[in-house]
Amino acid sequence: MEMVRQGTAPAAMVNITTDPVLLTGPLIAAHFYDKMIPVVDLSEEDYKKLETAKEVEFFADADYIDVYY
Numbered sequence: 001m002e003m004v005r006q007g008t009a010p011a012a013m014v015n016i017t018t019d020p021v022l023l024t025g026p027l028i029a030a031h032f033y034d035k036m037i038p039v040v041d042l043s044e045e046d047y048k049k050l051e052t053a054k055e056v057e058f059f060a061d062a063d064y065i066d067v068y069y
């Protein structure tokens with residue numbers, strides 16, 4: 001949440017498994033600062049594909065991401 005206030009927050013959080021404690025930051029930031037930080041959980045296989053990605057597109061209202069190589 002502090003990173004949102006400072007303008008240094010990531011565009012999104014991508015995890016294999018999101019820890020509930022880490023999820024509180026984006027939830028509180030959405031409430032207090034009206035700033036959405038998408039949180040996406042991927043399979044280990046899909047997560048490894050991100051290593052060679054040139055660009056990743058996140059959607060706040062969807063449960064998937066687009067990966068461009």
